[in-house]
Amino acid sequence: MVHVESIARLDPDRRRRTGVPEVVFAEGKTPEQTLRLLAGLRRTDPGGPALATRCPAEVLTGAEEFFAGQDGPVTVDRLGRTVVVGELPEPHGTVAVLAAGTSDLAVAHECLTTLAVLGARGRLVADVGVAGLHRLLDALPELEGAACAVVIAGMEGALPSVVAGLVDMPVVAVPSPVGYGVGAGGLVAAAAMLTSCSPGVAVMNIGNGFGAAVHAARIARLSAAANAAAPAQAAPPAREASSAKAAPPAHSAPSETPAPEARTAPGTPGGHTTPPAAGSVDAPTAQGTPHV
Template sequence: MNSNEALKAVLSSIRDGNLDVEQAMEQLRDLPFQDLGHTKIDHHRALRNGFPEVIYGAGKSPEQIADIFKHMCGRSNVLATRVSKDAAEYILGRFPDVEYNPTANTLTCKSQEVKYGSGQVGIITAGTSDLSVAEEALVTCDMLGSRAAIISDIGVAGIHRLFHRIEEIRKFTVLIVVAGMEGALSSVIGGLVEQPIIAVPTSVGYGANFSGLSALLGMLTSCASGVTVVNIDNGFGAACAACKINRLLDKHSKNA
């Protein structure tokens, strides 16, 4: 049961006389946030912005991540990003239902059915070396209720590969374009399609790439109008933005 459903259940029980105020207070005690000492889990985040809190695994010990999973699983579906292989092995040993994606470096726990919207996110990569960021976006989209697919290795160095897939690309609702080096792919696609584009610069590239800075600046100064840019290697952030666009499109189409 997610936070919305849990809160509705408590309020309905009070209304129907099946729960008194003290019992309700006890059940609501951990709904705003739960203090684990090392972490304060924000259980109300889904009520505010539609998505549950996501665990950022980098810098956390395996024990801390496992403790967070223990308290979040069952309340909502759980996603952890930037999880090391060692931490993943520790958590998988304690939670057999958790899945690890070694390319995306994500852990997921689906205790509830994911409700998908009607739109689909296209995740486009310039090269195979960008796949870790693209996979992070793919896993995030899936957990947040947007169907998504990756089209990989169609960068501008062999632009005929892009043109070969362009009609397929135009069928997606939102596009996430992932590229390193000079980050030109988002500008090229931006001049060919009408969908919203979320560009993700990656740290892929040789020395003057400055660990993704050249791709970031190239995308920010794109001559293609309407290209939005997230931070370097931030497949998660791009997917969150794409899912919000999809949700709003669904909402407006239902109200039309």
């Protein structure tokens, strides 16, 4: 544990314990506190990038000057209100991030940045809300190869239920605070997702793209690890061609010798195997609450 004067006790060991580093939740903190905590996390846990979410404008505009390249590259997402300090890890596993409407993109961007920090590849699929189901159906091929889908929707919050009825992957639902009056800042969407008739939908808190990314990244990493650990089998050997020809007997027409039968590699029944999938990082083994 690392003390930052009287404002925080950082937990740089969290990445090792849980697979998810501690993250600065900037809302409610001063810009100076946020930047100092972000610097503290980066310097005490240099094994990966440091992330701050829900950053105010002062942090978004001042982060690059504050760090001045001393702690690695600084990546600012003004729409998602995130700041990342340090190199992003190589991604292992893919998560599809579906946004019902353009108004939901702020939550989607927070999710995408968090996925990148946690070593998962995010694939944005935008503007596929239930008001135009043809758009969602047209976009379904974009979900192929993903280990998990994060589905973000405000208004009546129906999109996760629809998606969960169309795909065979885990679905993480995020209600967004988008909508008119009785939508109650995302409460109606949250209630709709919690009462989904599609079984197995995991529901996050309102606007919590960060939490959705943590859950989805763990699924993606476990999936990638399982694929990498699958037993490998060699491809069948190529069939041998023969150009040998027997000498024709006297007073008869020439005839070809039949080609030899294909041989199977020793110790490989049938000769059929599948190459291993791409590698992945180890999956997390414990849970934690990563925000400072």
